[in-house]
Amino acid sequence: MHYVTVEGLTKSFGTKPLFRDISFHIEEGDKIALVALNGTGKSTLLRILCGKDAPDAGKVWIHKDVTVVMLEQQHGFDLSKTILENIFDHNNPVLNVIKEYELLTEEGIEPDVDKLASAISRMDELNAWHFDAKVKQILGKLNIHKLDQPVGSLSGGQQKRVALAKVLIDIGFEHKHVLLIMDEPTNHLDVSMIEWLENYLDQERVTLLLVTHDRYFLDSVCNEIMELDQEQLFIYKGDYENYLEKKATREENDRASVDKARNLYRKELEWMRKQPKARTTKSKARQDAFYDVKERASTRVQEQQLELNVKMTRLGGKIxxxxxxxxxxxxxxxxxxxxxxxxxxxxxxxxxxxxxxxxxxxxxxxxxxxxxxxxxxxxxxxxxxxxxxxxxxxxxxxxxxxxxxxxxxxxxxxxxxxxxxxxxxxxxxxxxxxxxxxxxxxxxxxxxxxxxxxxxxxxxxxxxxxxxxxxxxxxxxxxxxxxxxxxxxxxxxxxxxxxxxxxxxxxxxxxxxxxxxxxxxxNYTQYREWQKEDDRKKTAPKKEERIEQVVAAPVVESKTRKLSFKEKRELEMLEQEIEKLETEKKTIEAQLASGELPFDKMEPMTHRIGEIMQLLDDKGMRWLELSELNG
Known part of the structure; x- marks a missing residue:
């Protein structure tokens, strides 16, 4: 599906042009990184796409079924309101009941029994449990707790994480077709959060346009790079390494092209000075071409390199x-x-x-x-x-x-x-x-x-x-x-x-x-590899020890704890969801086996089977975990 078309877009900041006459397209499933020097219009372009700024010239067309959601550097929260109120600021029945339920079941709070029963009933009616589980995952992974505290009491980094949580919750709730625009999403996240966000964006299969300085994140998430350079837009398919290679080739070609234009300019300048004042059609065309050559010859090819042999202040023996x-x-x-x-x-x-x-x-x-x-x-x-x-x-x-x-x-x-x-x-x-x-x-x-x-x-x-x-x-x-x-x-x-x-x-x-x-x-990658291996070694003996205990002493009472109310409710919902997924899987398998389906319906059904298998695996593991705790 075609999401966005941009044609002839031009924008200046005061007298300084940011970009001029740029055009591009965004298709469903694209994951694009926008790269440029600070101050050359990255954030401005993102704001134009989401309708928060206007271009000087050009057109932006967005498909009527596409919802644009943006994570900005400046979040614009109401600082007097709580985290929960800022995250769930849409007046929607599903979001309203989830907000109420989360507030009632916040850790450390004794809920009103009647209000809680009413919230649970409405959660059932609106089938909001699946989305509530996603909300919990997002808030937990971004380390956002105490949802009743005012956003104004949080640090800048905490506010940025709340803004990210709000955006991720919005795209989970919004319509099927969402263009997610993110301006530096990894700022103020620790590495475990960044790695989780990489996996989350990949699983959600969103259409994405982002600005990021994190090259590992860029490589993991994006499959296309757009670069704003000297007021123009250049598009590169592939990863960051491919972008660097293609950019180096482009700059080398630019240098050769400019050198050629300068040589031609010198010849044409001599002709212009000698030409008679009377103009023929032929000489007029050559004059027009001369000004094009002049503009090209005047292009400055920037060398973004640093070669400094620094004279450092002397270091003594004691550091x-x-x-x-x-x-x-x-x-x-x-x-x-x-x-x-x-x-x-x-x-x-x-x-x-x-x-x-x-x-x-x-x-x-x-x-x-x-x-x-x-x-x-x-x-x-x-x-x-x-x-x-x-x-x-x-x-x-x-x-x-x-x-x-x-x-x-x-x-x-x-x-x-x-x-x-x-x-x-x-x-x-x-x-x-x-x-x-x-x-x-x-x-x-x-x-x-x-x-x-x-x-x-x-x-x-x-x-x-x-x-x-x-x-x-x-x-x-x-x-x-x-x-x-x-x-x-x-x-x-x-x-x-x-x-x-x-x-x-x-x-x-x-x-x-x-x-x-x-x-x-x-370095960090080596540390993460060591950490994963260490975790694997730590968990392996526990499994063996568990097996030995079962064999040697099957009568020993297993260690269980009482499930919380929320965990019991989750266990009940999981059983219902697993049953529904199994039924849907059997129905689709029967349709695929019948041989009567048209080709255009087979592909989405095959894709849905894969989704169901993954959901059954995830929910089955969680059901086992809760069942084991419940004894």
């Missing part, structure tokens, strides 16, 4: 040493006797679930927070570069070039030469015309890029990077990775970007909770 460090906030234990001595050039990644104290650990290294006990000794030659999540802090609005020159006029290189502030800005994708823009006029991603640049321009020898990839575009990430690979100092990175971590770190500090920190020798 950074932690001795028997303890830190806790009430019941939250962050460090419990942590010991470590950093070496020259060390690259450490820090991973762990949200809320285990990763940012607190960085603040202690930087001296912003103090440990409860123990010592943190910092070498005299250490110059920290602190790239935090708080973002760029400017006392008063100023131009980009002025901000950088206030730090230093030049950046020293190892060969004794210097790079000027303007040249350094160009290397970080701030062209000359952008350098005189006021900081207040930059996009969110451009401000993040300028913040990063300002940290590196101070010439530190120990970089502390807290979520450096959030809101950065892919070209800037490539530049940052190249810079850090050449950087001779120490680097500590807290990041949920698995690709970024795999490329840069040598070992990991894994915050496992309860003050335990594991020093793992390898």
């Amino acid at each position: 950074l040493e932690l001795k028997k460090v303890y830190k806790a906030y009430n019941d939250l234990v962050i460090l419990k006797g942590f010991d470590y001595t950093f070496k020259k050039g060390e690259r450490v990644g820090i991973v762990g679930k949200n809320g285990v104290g990763k940012s607190t650990f960085l603040n202690m290294l930087l001296g912003i927070e103090q440990p409860d006990s123990g010592k943190i000794n910092v070498g005299e030659t250490i110059v920290f570069g602190d790239y935090s999540q708080t973002g760029l802090e400017v006392k008063e609005d100023m131009r980009v070039i002025e901000f950088v020159k206030n730090i230093a006029e030049n950046f020293p290189l190892a060969d004794g030469t210097k790079v000027s502030a303007a040249q350094f800005l160009e290397l970080f994708l701030f062209p000359a015309e952008k350098q005189y823009t006021y900081i207040s006029k930059l996009s969110g991603g451009e401000k993040r890029r300028l913040h990063l640049l300002s940290i590196l321009f101070r010439n530190p020898n120990f970089l502390v990077l807290d979520e450096p990839t959030n809101d950065l575009d892919l070209p800037t990430l490539s530049i940052l990775e190249t810079f850090l690979q050449e950087f001779q100092g120490c680097v500590i990175i807290v990041s949920h970007d698995r690709y970024f971590m795999d490329k840069l770190v040598e070992h990991l500090f894994v915050f496992e909770g309860g003050g335990e920190v594991r020093d793992f020798p390898g």
Whole structure:
């Protein structure tokens, strides 16, 4: 099914064109990543598609049966309302009864028996149990609890997760044909949440258009890449690696084309100067062609590369040493006797679930927070570069070039030469015309890029990077990775970007909770492989032990617990759902075996059989789990 057609779309921001005369199509089942530099119109294009912004020219056609749902960077919640009220803000009978049921059965709340019975009755009438199970899964996986608290009391990261939950619940409830638009969906998610989201989007078989800096997520979810570059749109089928290869070929062809146009331009310019004033039809056509050649010859082919042999501030023999460090906030234990001595050039990644104290650990290294006990000794030659999540802090609005020159006029290189502030800005994708823009006029991603640049321009020898990839575009990430690979100092990175971590770190500090920190020798992918293998080993002996217990002592009473009311209700509903699915499966199998079905009906029925088998498997496993607990 054809979802979206875009023809001749043009949009400018003030006098600066974002994109010009772009066209593309979106078909049902497409999963497209939109790639571009910050400030070149990615978010604007997404907002135009969902009707929240208008183009200067061109048309957007969306099929009348398609519902567009968007996850934006700015969620627009009513901060005085609760999580539940913001998530279920549609006035719909099914959503209303689920909202009421979830509030009545919230953990720690003693429900009104009559109200609960009424809610259960309406859940039965509206057949809302299946959708309620999906809601529970989404909220649980995104670690969203205490649904009656106001959204205004949540952190920015928690609010982003609530916004994501709302979008996923909306697409589950909306009509069959949904175009899901997502702007940086992985920001503020820990890695386990990102991996769950990858699988969820794949299973839901949604039609998707997203902006993301997470290259593993992009590869896992998307099968097509659209790039906005120099006001034009380029489309690449396939994964991120294929995109890089095809883009390199395109840029090489562009350079050759521009060189050819410049040679032709020189010849045509000489002819234009010599031509008589009287114009014939032939000379008029050649003059028109001359201006086309001139425009092509004037094209600037940007080289988005960074090659800096950095002259780093000298590192002494003593770097950074932690001795028997303890830190806790009430019941939250962050460090419990942590010991470590950093070496020259060390690259450490820090991973762990949200809320285990990763940012607190960085603040202690930087001296912003103090440990409860123990010592943190910092070498005299250490110059920290602190790239935090708080973002760029400017006392008063100023131009980009002025901000950088206030730090230093030049950046020293190892060969004794210097790079000027303007040249350094160009290397970080701030062209000359952008350098005189006021900081207040930059996009969110451009401000993040300028913040990063300002940290590196101070010439530190120990970089502390807290979520450096959030809101950065892919070209800037490539530049940052190249810079850090050449950087001779120490680097500590807290990041949920698995690709970024795999490329840069040598070992990991894994915050496992309860003050335990594991020093793992390898990158993030290697750690996940080890973790899965370790989990497999841990579960295998338990199964053998269970078998031995059954054989040796079959009379021993099994450990059971009483199911909660909600679990009992779920068990009853599962039995009914499994029975319905078995009946549907038999009906479809009989129709397929009859040989009387037309070909156009066979394919959807075969597809439905696969769905039923998967549902039976999932629901059967959950039924076994609850039955075993119930004894």
